[in-house]
Amino acid sequence: MKKLSYSLLFASGLVFGQFFEKDKVFTRQDTLKGSDTQFRNFWDVRKYDLSVEPDFDQKSIKGTNKISFEIIKDVTNPVFQIDLQQPMKADKVTGDFPITAYKQDGDFIFVTANKKFRKGEKYTLDVVYSGKPLIAKNAPWDGGWVFAKDEKGRPWMSVADEGIGASIWLPTKDIWSDEPDEGIIMKIITPNDLVGVGNGRLTDKKTEGNKTTYTWEVKSPINAYSIIPNIGKYVNFKDTFAGEKGKLDLDYWVLDYNLDKAKKQFRQVKPMLSAFEYWFGPYPFYEDSYKLVDSPYLGMEHQSNVAYGNGYQNGYRGKDLSGTGVGLKWDFIIIHESGHEWFANSITAKDQADMWIHESFTNYSEVLFTEKYLDKKSADIYAIGIRNIISNDVPIIGNYGVRNEGSGDMYPKGANMLHTIRQVINNDEKFRQILRGLNKDFYHQTVTTQQIEDYISSKSGIDFSSVFNQYLRTIQIPSLEYAQDGEMLKFRYTDVVKNFKLPIIINGNQTINPVESWQTVKLKKPGPVVFNKNYYINYEQIQ
Secondary structure: OOOOEOHHHHHHOOOOEOOOOOOOOOOHHHHHHHOOOOOOOOEEEEEEEEEEEEEOOOOEEEEEEEEEEEEOOOEEOOEEEEEOOOOOEEEEEEEOOOEEEEEEEOOEEEEEEOOEEOOOOEEEEEEEEEEOOOEOOOOOOOOEEEEEEOOOOOEEEEEEOOOOOHHHOOOEOOOOOOOOOOOEEEEEEEEOOOEEEOOOEEEEEEEEOOEEEEEEEEOOOOOHHHOOOEEEOEEEEEEEEEEOOEEEEEEEEEEHHHHHHHHHHHHHHHHHHHHHHHHHOOOOOOOOOEEEEEOOOOEEOOOOOEEEOOOOOOEEOOEOOOOOOHHHOOEHHHHHHHHOOOEOOOEEEOOHHHOHHHHHHHHHHHHHHHHHHOOHHHHHHHHHHHHHHOOOOOOOOOOOOOOOOOOHHHOHHHHHHHHHHHHHHOOHHHHHHHHHHHHHHOOOEEEOHHHHHHHHHHHHOOOOHHHHHHHHHOOOOOEEEEEEEOOEEEEEEEOOOOOOOOOEEEOOOEEEOOOOOOEEEEOOOOOOOOEOOOOOOEEEEOO
16 A cells, blocks of 8 residues: 555545655665666575564664575675664674675675675575664654554554665665565564564474464565564454365454454455456465554555454445445445455566556556455446546656656556556456466566566557557546537547557547547447547537
């Protein structure tokens, strides 16, 4: 879900809160955070084996992270970059290879090795860390730890860090393009009266003195910002879903006083999984289970550990983002954040600039769920309704290599771009197979925008390159100017990129292919021309 501030919609009547800094001057530090630099490009993370112990009173944490990695090209005496943002500190760094020195410089730890490494060799780095992490002012839209209290005044802790990066608390290789291929083991150390909930499956619980250690394991690759500990007075209930790959374990961890409400509200999970498996293919993490966890903030798509804070009500905090009433038929956080298990967690953008891959498809998953759960008419109404919150401020794609994302329009505008593409394909089964194909062919992979664009064009047999250029890289919405004289229709596109190609079906069964110059066609059906509103374009009748 990330930095998109839906709350601003209703608090101020404005559209999405934007975090894109149009005129920002990027620094060397931005490049170190967002690029595959010389300190990163010779090693590939295989696994994280970490521990974390928060101190509620001190608002501090401490822990360890064993980083297992593989050398991917020959290199001699390299410098490794480990990311750990201030004010967190690396107390000790060791490895199973000779290290001549390490130093913490700003938000990075640079580890100098004294060795010739060969491609294919495997090693580990161990980092002991501690400090008072950045505290989130308004999670999940800004990054940081949350040291909250539940309704009974008991400690309730977690972290949200998609935008700013997991390195605000955990020493990692904090770049989207390198996920730990073999997953993670996470130990959460809590006081005995609290419970630690992490990603994947609970594999061990051990109490020593006044502390309890909960060990969680993820077997799949996982993006670093999804690695999230939750600590509170949790209780657990379970269920199963009969899915495309067999039995999927459903695991729910909620605050004790929310148990009855959760058992009722979480009934939406099975219809959601059924709809998304229909459209996207099997849930991507059967090995790690599906999990919803009570969160001290609205929600986030943490892999096999989805954060839930929507107050056990339908809509988005009881509101309907589309303004149509359709969005009140289901729980926004359950549907949206779970959709990210396919787009964001299984298929992950290599660079934050391409975050539309996460958010556009997931925003459109709300439409697809509505279609399966209710009907196609309701789905179309919802898709068209969310156009009211598009701002067209800056392009959807951000700046590459500097951890910079584009406009929050990647949500509703990106969804309507996909809705428009679907109209052009004009074959819902083919469109569904493209979505399922994406999830099959890019399963558990990191990808680029170009890969996704090329895939959709190739599998549809239609060149959508100009459509992607229009909606992702400009802030202009295509306008179709038209004039009708009896059975003759005159039309052209304006506000479009060069060689823009977007055929339109009019009157239900007639296709026209507008360009920037005027064209005239004879209508097959008498009467005023009827345009399909599912295309995200402006229609302008002229004299």
